[in-house]
Amino acid sequence: MSTVVDIRNLGVEFATDAGRVTAVDGMNLTVAPGEILAIVGESGSGKSVTAKTILGLLPDTALTSGAVLLSNREGQDTHDVVQLTGERLREVRGRDVAMVFQEPSTALNPVYTVGWQIAEGIRAHGRIGRRQAKNMAVDILRRVGIPDPEKRVDYYPHQFSGGQKQRVVIAMALVLNPGLIVADEPTTALDVTVQAEILDLLRRCRDEFGTAIVLITHNMGVVADLADRVVVMYQSKLVEQADVETLFSSPREEYTRTLLGSVPRLGNGADRGPAPAPHSELGTPVVEARDLQIEYPGRLGVPAFRAVQGVTFTVAPGEVLGLVGESGSGKTTIGRAIAGLTPVTGGSLSVLGHEMLGIRESDFRPVRSEIGFVFQDPATSFNPRLTIAECVAEPLVVHGRAKDAGAARSRVDELLEAVHLPKAFGSRFPHELSGGQRQRASLARALALEPTLLIADEPTSALDVSVQARVLELFRELQQQFGFAALFISHDLAVVDMLADRIAVLLKGQLIEVGAGADVLGAPRHPYTRRLLASLPVPDPVEQRARRAELHRLRSTE
Amino acid sequence: MVFRSATAEQQTPRKPSLFSRLPVVAQLRQSVGLQRGMLIAGVVLTGMFVLCALLAPLIAPYGFAQSRVDGVAFGRQEPPSAENIWGTTVGGYDVFSRVIWGTQTALAVVVIAVVLSIFLGVILGLVSGYLGGWLDRILVVIADAIYPFPTLLLAIVMSIVITGGQSSLIGGILSAAISITVIFIPQYFRVVRSEVVRLKAEAFVESAKVIGASTRRIMFLHVLRNATRTLPLIVTLNASEAILTLAGLGFLGFGIAPTSAAEWGYDLNRALADTASGIWWTGVFPGVAIVLFVLGLTLVGESVNDISDPRLRARKRLKKKKDVSA
Numbered sequence: 067m068s069t070v071v072d073i074r075n076l077g078v079e080f081a082t083d084a085g086r087v088t089a090v091d092g093m094n095l096t097v098a099p100g101e102i103l104a105i106v107g108e109s110g111s112g113k114s115v116t117a118k119t120i121l122g123l124l125p126d127t128a129l130t131s132g133a134v135l136l137s138n139r140e141g142q143d144t145h146d147v148v149q150l151t152g153e154r155l156r157e158v159r160g161r162d163v164a165m166v167f168q169e170p171s172t173a174l175n176p177v178y179t180v181g182w183q184i185a186e187g188i189r190a191h192g193r194i195g196r197r198q199a200k201n202m203a204v205d206i207l208r209r210v211g212i213p214d215p216e217k218r219v220d221y222y223p224h225q226f227s228g229g230q231k232q233r234v235v236i237a238m239a240l241v242l243n244p245g246l247i248v249a250d251e252p253t254t255a256l257d258v259t260v261q262a263e264i265l266d267l268l269r270r271c272r273d274e275f276g277t278a279i280v281l282i283t284h285n286m287g288v289v290a291d292l293a294d295r296v297v298v299m300y301q302s303k304l305v306e307q308a309d310v311e312t313l314f315s316s317p318r319e320e321y322t323r324t325l326l327g328s329v330p331r332l333g334n335g336a337d338r339g340p341a342p343a344p345h346s347e348l349g350t351p352v353v354e355a356r357d358l359q360i361e362y363p364g365r366l367g368v369p370a371f372r373a374v375q376g377v378t379f380t381v382a383p384g385e386v387l388g389l390v391g392e393s394g395s396g397k398t399t400i401g402r403a404i405a406g407l408t409p410v411t412g413g414s415l416s417v418l419g420h421e422m423l424g425i426r427e428s429d430f431r432p433v434r435s436e437i438g439f440v441f442q443d444p445a446t447s448f449n450p451r452l453t454i455a456e457c458v459a460e461p462l463v464v465h466g467r468a469k470d471a472g473a474a475r476s477r478v479d480e481l482l483e484a485v486h487l488p489k490a491f492g493s494r495f496p497h498e499l500s501g502g503q504r505q506r507a508s509l510a511r512a513l514a515l516e517p518t519l520l521i522a523d524e525p526t527s528a529l530d531v532s533v534q535a536r537v538l539e540l541f542r543e544l545q546q547q548f549g550f551a552a553l554f555i556s557h558d559l560a561v562v563d564m565l566a567d568r569i570a571v572l573l574k575g576q577l578i579e580v581g582a583g584a585d586v587l588g589a590p591r592h593p594y595t596r597r598l599l600a601s602l603p604v605p606d607p608v609e610q611r612a613r614r615a616e617l618h619r620l621r622s623t624e
Numbered sequence: 625m626v627f628r629s630a631t632a633e634q635q636t637p638r639k640p641s642l643f644s645r646l647p648v649v650a651q652l653r654q655s656v657g658l659q660r661g662m663l664i665a666g667v668v669l670t671g672m673f674v675l676c677a678l679l680a681p682l683i684a685p686y687g688f689a690q691s692r693v694d695g696v697a698f699g700r701q702e703p704p705s706a707e708n709i710w711g712t713t714v715g716g717y718d719v720f721s722r723v724i725w726g727t728q729t730a731l732a733v734v735v736i737a738v739v740l741s742i743f744l745g746v747i748l749g750l751v752s753g754y755l756g757g758w759l760d761r762i763l764v765v766i767a768d769a770i771y772p773f774p775t776l777l778l779a780i781v782m783s784i785v786i787t788g789g790q791s792s793l794i795g796g797i798l799s800a801a802i803s804i805t806v807i808f809i810p811q812y813f814r815v816v817r818s819e820v821v822r823l824k825a826e827a828f829v830e831s832a833k834v835i836g837a838s839t840r841r842i843m844f845l846h847v848l849r850n851a852t853r854t855l856p857l858i859v860t861l862n863a864s865e866a867i868l869t870l871a872g873l874g875f876l877g878f879g880i881a882p883t884s885a886a887e888w889g890y891d892l893n894r895a896l897a898d899t900a901s902g903i904w905w906t907g908v909f910p911g912v913a914i915v916l917f918v919l920g921l922t923l924v925g926e927s928v929n930d931i932s933d934p935r936l937r938a939r940k941r942l943k944k945k946k947d948v949s950a
Binding site: 081082402407441 | 828
């Protein structure tokens with residue numbers, strides 16, 4: 067059987083400050099022509115390093131052993147990429163193997179037109195005239211679905227949307243018609259609806275161009291949607307490899323089963339327990355927004371940007387409201403406004419009985435003890451110079467419940483216990499904890515004063531799936547125990563479904579749908595909600611195929 | 625190796641001792657190869673000069689303004705001999721003694737200048753960066769206005785303003801130090817301000833705000849402690865610049881009178897006429913002292929900069945392991 071790439075006993079080690087670190091160990095892998103192979107695993111499992119080895123993109127500090135045999139499209143010419151250097155390596159890149167990066171906005175050079183950037187790749191591999199290269203660029207842009215390519219070939223990257231930028235990056239990868247494309251988390255930085263389009267495009271790459279794809283991802287839904295065969299990596303080693311149906315229906319290894327089990331699925335929210343009390347019976351709302359408007363002031367001559375316009379909703383005591391929307395929909399802005407981090411510019415927002423429109427910081431400060439906030443990125447939300455105990459004690463000290471961090475230690479220990487962290491972690495520094503542990507500590511800090519309202523801004527989107535599952539579980543447990551009201555902000559419908567009593571959907575700063583979780587997800591009224599739901603890939607290849615058809619039908623009717 | 629570090633992580637991590645976390649010491653432990661060589665050379669050179677300054681009364685055979693011993697004058701421009709191992713100057717002083725005493729002056733100026741400017745610069749940068757508004761704008765304009773001045777010219781002006789051009793030991797050292805301070809404050813101000821502006825948007829500062837911490841608490845506990853990372857680097861680089869500025873002032877005649885203290889720049893100035901008549905020892909020794917002290921400090925500064933930055937830090941290359949399967 068011919069292969070596009072044949073990885074034999076690959077080992078990669080890095081020289082770091084902590085000494086020798088093994089990133090990939092004894093990896094064996096083949097990719098057949100026209101096959102889509104997904105490599106999945108948690109962060110740090112070595113999946114990206116494996117992919118980069120195929121292009122010879124590892125830094126100087128890496129030591130590679132084994133062989134990566136890369137064949138060209140016709141299969142007559144084979145190179146061992148590990149042995150190639152300099153000019154020879156450059157010849158192979160782009161012609162035999164190309165790469166699609168995670169973040170399209172940084173993968174394109176902002177000072178050159180996209181046409182120039184595509185032509186650069188063409189002209190680096192042969193004597194091709196400027197005019198001819200440009201024609202090829204126009205042609206490839208048309209084929210990846212950029213409308214009006216004759217004109218847009220002269221556009222700069224900032225003139226494209228995120229999804230279109232990723233299309234351009236894919237066009238750059240396709241233009242020399244390589245036999246293999248390595249796509250490193252190609253849809254992670256994109257919204258769900260855009261993700262579905264890019265996945266369609268990648269599938270077309272294979273169908274129309276016959277290109278094999280190595281897909282690196284942590285999203286099992288994406289895997290189910292696109293892959294033919296799946297390789298699971300864990301702690302630098304290959305754990306399991308199987309075709310996609312087999313892997314999802316009967317995973318062999320324990321680790322694969324845990325990984326699949328932790329993926330949040332839509333519709334699992336139903337087992338939340340007894341149905342919550344009707345909304346009106348829960349008493350005075352904790353948060354009440356009426357016709358809320360939030361504007362960010364523009365610079366000189368630029369009109370203000372209206373991030374939130376005319377949004378009306380309430381959060382009742384003890385209720386979890388899930389706020390869903392794509393990037394730029396204003397969901398984070400609303401959360402920040404409730405916490406008093408972003409000023410309200412119009413309408414009315416009442417938080418715990420305080421009107422936020424035009425409130426002074428000194429009047430709001432005492433109210434802050436009633437509000438907890440969990441930030442998205444656990445890596446930056448702790449002061450790196452303070453220990454975890456000092457960080458968690460901070461709200462207690464600020465609001466005069468304890469004299470200093472030492473006096474608060476017994477309460478801090480209780481809190482750490484409540485979030486299932488060992489007491490000893492209190493004397494560690496934030497960087498000595500993993501992402502999931504840090505996010506638990508962040509929860510402990512937010513709950514230190516037993517707030518009546520907790521705002522969680524994408525608390526799990528920076529975490530691995532298996533870790534995410536545990537943090538979500540903890541969140542639900544704590545919510546039931548402490549009974550706080552919560553605003554849970556997320557772009558992931560399945561995550562919101564697990565926790566929220568009610569769900570509000572935002573689109574471009576406007577609230578388009580709000581209602582009980584089962585209603586919004588079960589019978590969405592707004593077409594956008596319907597499309598959002600259909601775009602979410604589910605971790606089941608058979609079901610996903612049906613959903614894909616449904617999404618295509620939805621798109622064509624719109 | 626990998627195995628060992630994995631088990632070490634499971635135990636409660638031991639906090640490294642205070643000594644090993646000090647700047648320079650911490651970098652020394654991390655460094656390898658050429659970078660380590662540069663850092664060690666810099667530390668040794670700088671340490672030598674600091675020792676000279678501290679032990680000057682023991683090392684120097686004569687006082688810096690001493691031109692005769694036991695009532696017998698050294699003589700002027702005498703070549704190196706057993707009595708004056710590096711010869712004597714045109715003013716009849718012992719070159720070796722003046723070079724040794726000169727380290728004391730240089731070190732005093734460096735320490736005073738750096739301490740003064742670091743405190744003012746950091747406080748101004750912190751307040752300006754965190755509070756913003758009109759205060760920030762005014763301070764930035766002032767800092768920008770000081771920048772384009774040639775440092776030496778500014779130092780001369782300050783020195784005239786402070787002492788009227790002539791000076792005693794304390795007055796001379798202070799005027800030199802303060803004139804250097806004026807140049808350095810904007811540097812610390814800028815560096816700290818830009819760090820503070822960056823940190824202000826970090827999630828942990830916002831989380832402190834959400835908790836309800838007071839502005840002063842946020843500024844000093846959360847922002848300042850994280851904004852001082854680059855300061856050791858600027859301190860070492862500024863210290864070397866301070867020596868050059870001091871020497872420049874002395875060379876131009878705005879320094880300290882030879883009877884008040886020994887100062888290399890002044891000695892160089894006096895040695896200017898000697899070069900034509902083949903008298904090398906009066907100029908070479910103070911000149912070499914300036915070069916070596918500045919070189920030492922710069923080596924420390926540059927290598928600390930490279931080693932603190934994980935992207936520039938050199939690491940031991942991995943060798944192919946023999947296949948030892950455990």
